[in-house]
Amino acid sequence: MASGFAHRVARTGNSLAIRGRDAKKAADLARSVGATTGERVAADADIVIVATPYSDAIAALRQVGDLTGKVIIDITNPLTADYSGLTLGFTTSAAEEIQKAYPQAKLVKAFNTIFAQILGGHSVPAGGAVPVYVAGDDTNAKEAVKNFATEIGFKARDAGPLKNARLLEPLAVLNIYLGYGAGHGTAIAPAWLGL
Numbered sequence: 541m542a543s544g545f546a547h548r549v550a551r552t553g554n555s556l557a558i559r560g561r562d563a564k565k566a567a568d569l570a571r572s573v574g575a576t577t578g579e580r581v582a583a584d585a586d587i588v589i590v591a592t593p594y595s596d597a598i599a600a601l602r603q604v605g606d607l608t609g610k611v612i613i614d615i616t617n618p619l620t621a622d623y624s625g626l627t628l629g630f631t632t633s634a635a636e637e638i639q640k641a642y643p644q645a646k647l648v649k650a651f652n653t654i655f656a657q658i659l660g661g662h663s664v665p666a667g668g669a670v671p672v673y674v675a676g677d678d679t680n681a682k683e684a685v686k687n688f689a690t691e692i693g694f695k696a697r698d699a700g701p702l703k704n705a706r707l708l709e710p711l712a713v714l715n716i717y718l719g720y721g722a723g724h725g726t727a728i729a730p731a732w733l734g735l
C-alpha cells in the first residue's frame with residue numbers, strides 16, 4: 541500500500557517523505573519516486589498516511605515526530621490472522637483506537653476498501669474512478685483527505701464521522717472475501733449504485 545501511495549503521490553508533484561522501520565527499504569522506495577526519507581517525517585507533512593498492519597500502527601506513528609494537528613489517514617484493517625474477520629469492532633474500530641492514542645491528531649479513515657493492486661495500478665476495475673470512502677470527525681481534515689483521494693485518481697465519498705470506521709472495516713473484510721475467498725480477484729472495489 542505504501543508503494544502504491546508513493547507512486548501515485550509522486551505523479552501529482554506534491555512532496556513526499558517516506559519512513560519505514562527498514563531504512564534501506566524506505567530509502568529505495570523514496571529514491572524510486574523522487575521522495576525524501578528520514579526520521580521525523582511528519583514535521584513538514586500536511587497529511588500522514590499510516591500503512592502498517594493495524595497491530596503496528598500506533599507504535600509506528602510514534603516514530604515519525606510530533607503529530608499535533610496533523611491529518612492522519614488510517615488505511616488499516618484490524619484483520620484476524622486468516623483475514624476472514626476483524627479483531628475488534630461493533631463498539632470501536634482501528635481508526636478510533638488510533639485516534640485515542642493520538643488525541644492531538646485528526647484521524648481520517650480512508651482507502652481501507654481499496655486493494656493494493658488497485659492502488660498500485662496493477663488491477664483496474666471496470667466502471668471508471670474507484671470510490672474511496674472517507675470517515676472522520678474534523679471537517680477540514682476530511683476535506684483535505686477527499687481532495688487528496690481525488691488528486692491521486694479516486695472518487696472521494698463522504699462516509700460520515702470517524703465512528704463509521706466500524707462499518708468501513710467490515711466492508712473491507714467482505715471485499716477481501718469476494719476478491720480472494722470467492723475468487724473474483726483484485727480488480728474489484730465496493731461501490732454504491734447512484735452514489
Ligand SMILES: NC(=O)c1ccc[n+]([C@@H]2O[C@H](COP(=O)([O-])OP(=O)(O)OC[C@H]3O[C@@H](n4cnc5c(N)ncnc54)[C@H](OP(=O)(O)O)[C@@H]3O)[C@@H](O)[C@H]2O)c1
Nearest residue numbers: 541561562591592593594596600615616617652654655656
Ligand atoms: N494489501 C491490501 O490490499 C490492503 C488494502 C486495504 C488496506 N490495507 C491495509 O494497509 C496496511 C498495509 O497493508 P500492506 O498490504 O501494504 O502490508 P505489507 O505489504 O505487509 O506492508 C506493511 C508495511 O508496514 C511496515 N511495518 C510493519 N510494522 C512496522 C512498524 N512497527 N514500524 C514501521 N513500519 C512497519 C512493514 O515493514 P517491513 O517491510 O520492514 O516488514 C511493511 O513495509 C494494513 O493495515 C492493511 O490492513 C491493505
